[in-house]
Structure formats: C-alpha cells, structure tokens
Amino acid sequence: MSFDYINALLKKPVSRTPVWVMRQAGRYLPEYRATRKKAGDFLSLCKSPDLACEVTMQPIDRFDLDAAILFSDILTIPDAMDLGLYFTEGEGPKFSKPITRLADIESLSRPDVGSKLAYVTDAVSVIKKSLNGRVPLIGFTGSPWTLSTYMVEGGSSKSFSKVKGLMYENPKHMHQLLDKLADTIIDYLNGQIAAGADSVMVFDTWGGLLSKKSYEEFSLRYMTKIVNGIKRKHEGKIIPVTLFTKGGGMWLEQIAASGCDGIGLDWTVELGDAQSRVGEKVALQGNLDPCVLYATDEKIREEVKALLAQFNGDTGHIFNLGHGISPDVNPERMKTLVDSVHEFSTNK
Ligand code: 1CP
Numbered sequence: 001m002s003f004d005y006i007n008a009l010l011k012k013p014v015s016r017t018p019v020w021v022m023r024q025a026g027r028y029l030p031e032y033r034a035t036r037k038k039a040g041d042f043l044s045l046c047k048s049p050d051l052a053c054e055v056t057m058q059p060i061d062r063f064d065l066d067a068a069i070l071f072s073d074i075l076t077i078p079d080a081m082d083l084g085l086y087f088t089e090g091e092g093p094k095f096s097k098p099i100t101r102l103a104d105i106e107s108l109s110r111p112d113v114g115s116k117l118a119y120v121t122d123a124v125s126v127i128k129k130s131l132n133g134r135v136p137l138i139g140f141t142g143s144p145w146t147l148s149t150y151m152v153e154g155g156s157s158k159s160f161s162k163v164k165g166l167m168y169e170n171p172k173h174m175h176q177l178l179d180k181l182a183d184t185i186i187d188y189l190n191g192q193i194a195a196g197a198d199s200v201m202v203f204d205t206w207g208g209l210l211s212k213k214s215y216e217e218f219s220l221r222y223m224t225k226i227v228n229g230i231k232r233k234h235e236g237k238i239i240p241v242t243l244f245t246k247g248g249g250m251w252l253e254q255i256a257a258s259g260c261d262g263i264g265l266d267w268t269v270e271l272g273d274a275q276s277r278v279g280e281k282v283a284l285q286g287n288l289d290p291c292v293l294y295a296t297d298e299k300i301r302e303e304v305k306a307l308l309a310q311f312n313g314d315t316g317h318i319f320n321l322g323h324g325i326s327p328d329v330n331p332e333r334m335k336t337l338v339d340s341v342h343e344f345s346t347n348k
Contacts, residue, residue: 003136005067006198009240009262009283011316017308017345018066019338020138023324024059025071029331031058042087043079046072049123056127060135062331063338066318067136067199070127070192072120074142074203077184078151080111091155098154102170105177113187120188124195139197141189141226143204143245144181145219148174160209167218174218182222186229193234201242201264202226208247208266215251224258242285246323249274256281267322272310275317284311285318288337293321293329297336304340319345 004018026032035055039045046052056071075093079085084096099105111117127137150156152163167174189200207219223243232239243255244264255263256278265274265286274284292303304319311317319341325334 003066003198005136005318006238006240008315008318009199009242010238011283014315015346016342017311017317017319019319019341020065020067020069021059021321021325021334021337022069024063024065024069024334025055026325027327028325028329028334029058029062031055031062042073043085046076047119049119049126052123053126053130056123056137057130059334060131063335064342065135065338067138068127068131069138069201070120070124070140070197072123072140074140074147074205075150076117076120077111077142077147077181077188080113080116081108081151081184082111083151093150094155095151099152099177102173105173105180108177108180110180110184113184113191117188117191121191121195124192124197128196136198137196139189139192139200141185141200141202143202143207143219143243144178144185144222144226145210146204146206147181148177149206151177160206164209167214171217178218178222179225182225182229185226189226189230193231193239197239198237199240199242199261200230201244204243204245204248207245212251215245215248216254219245220251220254220258223260227259240283242283244285252278262318264320265322270310271307271317272312275311279312279316283316283318285320287320287322290321290323290326290329293325293333293337295333297333300333300336301340301344304337305344308341308344 004014007014008018032055035051036045039051052071056068060068075085086094149160149163152166202223204219207215227241240261242262242264243260246266249269252274262283262285267287267289271287288307292300
C-alpha cells in the first residue's frame with residue numbers, strides 16, 4: 001500500500017498534495033458532539049476504544065482526507081502518572097494532584113504503558129481494523145516540555161510562571177521531570193507503532209514560549225531523544241515522525257537537525273521561506289491560518305491556491321492548518337478546504 005501522506009513525509013512521489021487537519025475529529029462536527037454525549041464526557045470518550053474509533057472515522061467518512069489521527073489527548077500520560085486529570089465544561093483540563101514540590105518529581109512513577117495506557121493502543125488496533133487500509137493512521141504524543149507545563153501549572157495557563165520558575169530555579173529537577181516524560185513517551189509511541197500507527201507526531205504546543213537557549217535545552221533536546229528512541233521501522237515500513245512546535249518558526253534549522261522526517265509549521269512562517277531554509281532535509285506540514293475557515297468558500301480556495309504555490313516541487317509538503325480547527329467552524333468550509341487542496345495540487 002502506498003499512501004500520499006507517508007510518501008510526502010519521505011519525499012517520495014505523490015499523486016497530489018496530501019491533506020489532513022489538526023483536531024479534524026472534534027466539536028465542529030455535530031456527529032462528534034453526539035458521540036461525546038453518548039460517552040458521557042471527554043475522558044470516557046478517550047478511554048473507550050470503540051467510541052474513540054467512531055470519532056476518528058467521522059472526518060474520514062465526511063471529507064476526502066489523506067490521513068486519520070488517533071482520537072485521544074496528550075494528557076493521557078500525566079493521567080497515567082496519577083496526577084488526577086479531569087475536565088470541567090468550558091474550562092479545559094485540570095489536575096487534582098499537580099506537581100507542587102520538588103519531591104513530587106522524584107516520586108513520580110514511570111507508568112507501565114502496556115497496562116495503564118492499554119486503552120490507547122487498543123484504540124489504535126480497533127481504528128486500524130476499521131480503516132482497513134483506506135488512509136494511514138497518525139499516532140501522537142505531547143512533547144515532554146508541553147506535558148510538563150500542564151503538570152506543573154495544574155492545567156492550562158496564561159503566564160506559565162510556575163513551570164518557567166521551576167525551569168530557572170531548579171533546572172536539575174526540571175530535567176529529571178522531562179527525562180521521565182521522554183522515557184514514558186518513547187514506550188507510549190512504540191506501543192502505538194506496534195499496534196499499527198503508520199506515522200507519529202509530537203505536539204509541542206508551548207515550546208514557542210521559550211527563549212532559543214531554553215528551547216534547545218528543555219524542549220528540543222527531549223524531542224530529539226524521542227526521535228532517536230522510537231522504532232522508526234515496523235514490519236518493513238518506515239514510520240515517519242513529525243515535530244510540531246507552535247511558535248517554533250525561528251528554530252527550523254535546529255528542529256530539522258533532530259533527525260525528524262517532518263516539521264509542522266504554524267501560520268506565522270512563510271511556507272516557501274521555510275522550504276528554502278530546511279526543505280532539503282525535511283518535509284513540511286502546514287500551515288494555513290485556521291481563521292481562514294471563517295471566510296467564504298471563494299476566499300478559502302484563493303488562500304489554499306496561494307499556499308500551494310509557495311511550495312516548490314511535487315513532494316515534501318503535507319497540507320494542514322497551522323493549528324487546530326476551531327469548534328465554531330462550519331464543516332462545509334472544511335470540505336471546501338480539503339477539496340481545493342486536491343484540486344489545485346493535481347493541476348499544479
Ligand atoms: O470534546 C471536548 O470538549 C474536548 C475537546 C478536546 C478534543 C476534541 C480536547 C481537550 N482534546 C481533544 C482531542 C485531541 N487533543 C486530539 C485528537 C485528534 C485530532 O486532532 O483530531 C489531539 C491531537 C489533541 C492534542 C492536544 N490536547 C494538544 C496538542 C495540540 C494542540 O491543539 O495544540 C493539547 C495542547 C491538548 C490539551 C487539551 N486537551 C483538550 C483541550 C481543550 C486542550 C487544550 C487546553 C489548553 O488550551 O491549554
């Protein structure tokens with residue numbers, strides 16, 4: 001089986017530019033809201049392999065997408081580390097037992113991924129069966145740095161003062177935490193790969209908050225450890241890995257040196273400029289501003305065409321938004337986006 005999404009990441013020939021969208025399974029789809037209601041709440045949805053499969057398939061059934069992404073969340077790992085993850089309606093994730101003392105880091109357990117996170121690998125197996133070779137499946141994790149922000153802040157944050165304070169005051173403990181997370185993530189991604197994930201992606205949503213020096217020391221170093229630690233080949237097939245640091249456009253050369261296959265770009269960088277900087281080394285994923293989806297079909301098509309035109313050559317680009325699709329987007333606009341990527345890249 002040859003997939004355009006995998007081939008683009010490996011810079012092999014493609015029939016047209018592949019496209020998938022971050023958060024493609026989510027609240028903007030009425031069928032997602034119905035399944036979530038059936039599950040009761042978001043975490044129960046993640047923890048039911050059959051329902052996670054159902055929502056993973058929803059955007060695949062509705063749109064002509066080139067990849068599916070496992071339905072789960074990056075916070076499954078801190079949850080498995082017993083921090084007590086819960087979600088309150090409209091407020092995002094919270095932890096009942098966040099890291100508040102240095103001793104919490106020392107006593108943090110490295111969870112047995114095979115048992116505590118079996119619901120994730122089970123979901124991968126169920127989804128693979130359901131996909132039946134239609135499109136490849138992307139597995140994913142949060143980066144150690146991004147996970148640590150939630151674990152130390154106790155949830156989402158605006159200032160990130162606690163986690164950055166820890167980083168400056170006690171770099172040794174910060175490294176200990178990040179190292180434990182990186183080791184757990186390696187087990188976690190290897191479990192997803194063994195269960196059938198065709199590629200994996202690391203979401204470093206909050207790496208862009210760091211200085212260049214801190215980014216290299218506290219985020220990129222551990223993502224590089226993950227790139228080197230995971231199985232890059234499974235059953236004779238290469239498993240490409242993509243790193244996405246939101247706000248990381250200044251550091252593309254450093255990210256490319258990690259040995260990853262693809263870099264995810266947010267919309268603040270020019271795709272053509274990114275390609276001239278690192279396009280020889282890695283594939284690029286992105287990077288339309290998600291807010292373009294609030295515009296008319298005509299404008300969406302124009303923006304898609306302009307973005308595709310920035311990229312030189314026929315392979316090495318995976319079309320995506322620069323961040324997740326918003327919950328209030330009309331699904332019809334998503335259809336326009338996906339169809340126009342295929343239309344304009346076939347006739348490029
Ligand atoms: O139904 C709901 O109300 C829950 C909303 C929701 C959804 C649909 C959350 C809570 N997570 C998810 C799914 C999810 N999360 C996926 C599914 C696969 C897909 O892309 O379709 C993925 C890949 C994630 C990854 C994730 N979770 C990230 C990294 C990517 C990003 O968007 O930056 C982050 C930061 C999270 C944490 C999280 N989980 C949920 C929310 C609302 C948040 C963000 C909180 C914050 O802003 O700090």
